[in-house]
Amino acid sequence: MRHIHQIAMTVLVAGAATVLQSCGSSRAEEEEGKKAAAEASATAAVVDAFPLKKEQLVSSIQIPGELVAFQQVDIYAKVSSFVKKLHVDVGTEVREGQLLATMEAPELTSQLVTSESRLKSFEAIYQASKANYERLLETSKTPGTVSQNDLDVALAKQRSDLAQLDAARSASREITDTRNYLEIRAPFSGIISARNVSTGAYVGPSGKGSEFPLFTLVEQRKLRLVVSVPEQYTSYLKNQSQVTFKVKSLPNQDFPAKVSRLAGALDARLRSQRTEMDVVNSDRKLLPGMIAEVSIPLSGDANTFAVPRTAVLNSTQGTYVIKVVDKRAVWVPVKTGSSSTEKTEIFGDVKEGDVLVKVANEEIRDNSDLKNVKQEAI
Numbered sequence: 001m002r003h004i005h006q007i008a009m010t011v012l013v014a015g016a017a018t019v020l021q022s023c024g025s026s027r028a029e030e031e032e033g034k035k036a037a038a039e040a041s042a043t044a045a046v047v048d049a050f051p052l053k054k055e056q057l058v059s060s061i062q063i064p065g066e067l068v069a070f071q072q073v074d075i076y077a078k079v080s081s082f083v084k085k086l087h088v089d090v091g092t093e094v095r096e097g098q099l100l101a102t103m104e105a106p107e108l109t110s111q112l113v114t115s116e117s118r119l120k121s122f123e124a125i126y127q128a129s130k131a132n133y134e135r136l137l138e139t140s141k142t143p144g145t146v147s148q149n150d151l152d153v154a155l156a157k158q159r160s161d162l163a164q165l166d167a168a169r170s171a172s173r174e175i176t177d178t179r180n181y182l183e184i185r186a187p188f189s190g191i192i193s194a195r196n197v198s199t200g201a202y203v204g205p206s207g208k209g210s211e212f213p214l215f216t217l218v219e220q221r222k223l224r225l226v227v228s229v230p231e232q233y234t235s236y237l238k239n240q241s242q243v244t245f246k247v248k249s250l251p252n253q254d255f256p257a258k259v260s261r262l263a264g265a266l267d268a269r270l271r272s273q274r275t276e277m278d279v280v281n282s283d284r285k286l287l288p289g290m291i292a293e294v295s296i297p298l299s300g301d302a303n304t305f306a307v308p309r310t311a312v313l314n315s316t317q318g319t320y321v322i323k324v325v326d327k328r329a330v331w332v333p334v335k336t337g338s339s340s341t342e343k344t345e346i347f348g349d350v351k352e353g354d355v356l357v358k359v360a361n362e363e364i365r366d367n368s369d370l371k372n373v374k375q376e377a378i
Contacts, residue, residue, distance in 0.1 A: 046372045048358040049324050050311075052350055057306040059298045059340035065227035065245065067279065069220065069288040071188055074213035078181035080204035081105040083197050088215070090195050094186045100215060103182040103203070112179055115172040122168040126161040133158045190219040193288075218288055223279040225257050227294050228272040236298050237262070237275060245292040250285065257294075298338060305350060306343040312336060313360035321346060322357040322364055324373055329357070331366040 081103035088100050133154040140146040194216035203209040225245060229237060237243075241259040257277035266273055279286065312334070313320045320331045337345030350356075355375060357364060364370070 046374050049355045049375045052354040055306050060295045063294050065292045065294045067290040068224045069218035070222040071219040075215045077203035083201045088192050092192045096189045098186045101184040108179045112175045115175050119168045119172045122165040126165045129158040129161040190217045193218045223281050225277040227275045229275050230272050234273050245294040247290050304345050309344050310359045322360045324355040329364050329368045
């Protein structure tokens with residue numbers, strides 16, 4: 001009985017194993033069927049494509065620049081003197097010729113009084129010699145009254161006194177001009193950005209009083225936007241070219257500028273061209289010294305191919321576009337040029353009219369079948 005029971009158990013186990021094996025085989029077949037169906041579905045998925053055509057790519061680059069005052073000058077004292085009165089301070093807007101400071105130098109006043117006295121003395125001497133020569137000349141019209149020698153001496157004396165009078169006038173004018181330097185005036189209209197002296201300070205062209213300027217004057221209503229344009233972009237900017245820029249203090253506002261001056265040569269260190277744009281700043285929102293982000297428009301060649309950026313495949317093997325040839329995918333190696341936010345220039349074995357995949361990815365293998373291609377213009 002025990003032997004019969006063992007035989008029965010063996011038969012039962014073998015039957016269960018056979019049933020399990022048959023179930024596992026059917027599941028494997030089902031999985032393979034699903035996988036094949038998925039592959040077929042993927043192969044038959046719609047692939048968007050477009051015909052290649054030539055067009056001009058318009059883009060821009062962002063380059064940092066600096067806003068500087070159109071004119072800026074440090075104002076120093078011409079003569080050694082003391083500050084008598086300051087008429088302006090930091091932030092004062094001044095006009096051309098406006099009085100900024102009054103200086104005093106007592107020795108110049110004394111020299112001016114002395115020179116005026118000498119001038120009056122030489123004027124009197126000249127008037128006397130002139131009158132003497134004119135009387136002798138009138139008398140000499142009567143023959144035998146005045147010798148020619150006396151007349152020549154009188155004429156020479158008049159000319160000598162006139163020369164001394166002219167020298168005295170020149171000396172007096174020089175002192176007067178020097179004394180005019182005691183009034184410091186604005187050379188152009190602008191705003192005082194710095195003041196380094198106070199009333200009573202000693203200033204002069206040399207010595208201790210000359211380390212710092214009295215004032216720094218900047219023109220604020222017109223600015224220069226200075227940009228160093230890299231060599232590869234110099235061809236895009238010419239005189240009167242329009243650009244726009246932003247500053248950090250006003251990030252939502254675009255400011256226009258026009259190219260006014262080109263250096264005409266590259267900086268030997270930076271390999272870039274200094275470019276200046278004039279900026280009208282009537283409302284004084286912009287300040288000299290601000291850093292600007294300049295947007296320079298780039299217009300490419302009209303005979304190049306520009307494709308959507310998604311059509312360019314950057315793989316580990318290189319850069320490609322996928323061309324559709326007889327419903328098959330062909331990977332074509334290309335090189336890229338300028339780019340905009342949406343498109344990129346490509347260069348390679350492509351021609352106008354070729355059909356390219358709009359969204360290239362590595363799932364579309366080289367030389368694979370494309371069952372369902374939907375072509376549309378871009």
